[in-house]
Amino acid sequence: MADKKFYLTTPIFYPNAKLHLGHAYTTTVSDILVRYHRLMGEKTYFLTGSDENTQKMVDAARKDGKEPLEFLDGIVARFSSLFSELSISYDQFIRTTDQKAHWPGAQALWQKLVEAGDIYKKEYEGLYCVGHEAFITEKDLVDGKCPDHGTAPEFIKEENYFFRLSKYSDAIRQKIESDELLIVPATRKKEILSFIAQGLEDVSFSRPRKADWPQGLGIPVPGDDSQVMYVWCDALSNYITALGYGQGGELYEEFWPGMHVIGKDILRFHAAIWPGMLLSAGLPLPKTLLVHGFITSGGKKMSKTLGNVIDPEELLAEYGTDAVRCFLARHISPFEDGDITREAFKDAYNADLANGLGNLSARIMQLAATHLEQGTRPEAAEFPAEYIQAMEKFEINKAAEFIWSRIQALDQKITEQAPFKLVKTDLEAGKKIIFDLTQELYVIGCMLNPIMPETSKKIKDAVAANQKPENLFARHD
């Protein structure tokens, strides 16, 4: 058990805008899983980062009147400030513009694909839409313009490198079917298998270096400085470059392969292109892909025009870190789309935290502080099987549900056994009940560790100190 390893990554995020609730969700789910495995005594490594070599970022920077690299530093600082407010316990933040940490590994991986004979040059011509950052076909056009962006596409003829993904369709399918590459939930596995069954096409793997990209942006293709890597080798590779792949990294030897937490929109890249690259390079595939859904608000996708955007920063400022983590963990399924509104958040906060956990802690610890002589810090808390099973299956909402069923059971127990009454007639019997309550509260504190690290500590400390904690969660009305 002690030498079990757990490596988990989030996607790397686009630094052209600030992070929204969806990013906060991915990262929080990831953090809960990592903290759980850490709690189980495993050696963990938790990676997150930013995907920086992109045209959209350059555009956003210029629009902001900043040089891209300077702009990036500012955005990345905001990322880490959000992560810190969310108590995200990552070990490393990888940036794809990092020429020391990232580039050598990405280039080493490219080289492997070349050696495997899977990189070839191809002339490509077509209509390129700048807004899409992609080629579009003539039949997409309306009046000669891109219907989404209202601009005429440029006719581009360029030579690019391609990756022979088609060669790996069968091998990838086999790995996924056999769960060697486990895709959770099963519906996503089915979805990607039906996609792969159509046969995978080779993918464009590089772009000509753009004149307006500064030095330091875009990873040069080994042996061809006129080209930079396209997103696949540039970004997906972060999962191993961060561990020092290609640079004799010990972390790589120790932790790869691990698991990726991703949103449903990037399933294809992670379940088709990325495994294809790894197969070509002769490297192990990730063990698990956890694919979560999107967070909607009022049943609709959050959008500025609808005005239903919920900003994680605002929620954090109003309710605090653990309250936000608790909502995301308990009320959003890690496998499907989930919904949040301010009203629902407030209701859940009052029910789960103020009336539930907070009030229970207060009533038990008030009794304990009044009637017990001293606190206790139980040696090793037993984790109930239901909790373990849910967490192992990544069902953090069910794990949370289980904790709250325990909270309810304790409230019932206090009412039924009425230790506050019993102490007046049979002090010892009353004290025994109160002591038991503190022990059970302590276990709840332990189980809460991954989901609500701060609250977990406060509860355990309160039991240890035999003191009623400060009001943990004040009601919001």
Add this chain to the structure above:
RNA sequence: AGCGGGGUGGAGCAGUAGUAGCUCGUCAGGCUCAUAACCUGAAGGUCGCAGGUGCAAUUCCUGCCCCCGCAACCA
């Protein structure tokens, strides 16, 4: 068009071939240790529609209807 997800008491969700559960809300009662909290009970659903297979379907199959996402700030 195609692909994917979903339609279950007022709201949000679980769930299973055989008396339909949970949370919130509502109503009534109880308790007083606690954060006007907590506990108990009640009302409220023909489980989208129509067929089919089964002794039996909300649960399996077929068809249909409706909603949502796949295009934006994107996980």
